[in-house]
Amino acid sequence: MEDETGIVEVLAEAVKKARKGLGLSQEDLALEAGLDRTYVSQVERGTRNCTIIVLARLARALKTTPDRLLVPQRKGRA
Numbered sequence: 001m002e003d004e005t006g007i008v009e010v011l012a013e014a015v016k017k018a019r020k021g022l023g024l025s026q027e028d029l030a031l032e033a034g035l036d037r038t039y040v041s042q043v044e045r046g047t048r049n050c051t052i053i054v055l056a057r058l059a060r061a062l063k064t065t066p067d068r069l070l071v072p073q074r075k076g077r078a
Contacts, residue, residue, distance in 0.1 A: 012046035018062040032061035
């Protein structure tokens with residue numbers, strides 16, 4: 001199933017940025033969210049379309065809210 005909305009990529013970028021901002025490895029995030037590290041890797045690469053429940057678990061582990069993980073990040077201006 002193709003993601004025509006781009007939301008999977010938005011989530012991928014937000015999860016990776018938030019995880020790195022907290023100084024967590026993928027393994028750390030996976031343990032905190034009750035997921036497998038490979039699942040977190042797939043989310044961050046945009047190859048996994050996660051459920052709302054997993055989104056909530058990731059948000060909680062990243063100390064944020066699900067809606068913040070779904071907002072496109074602004075790119076820096078040149």
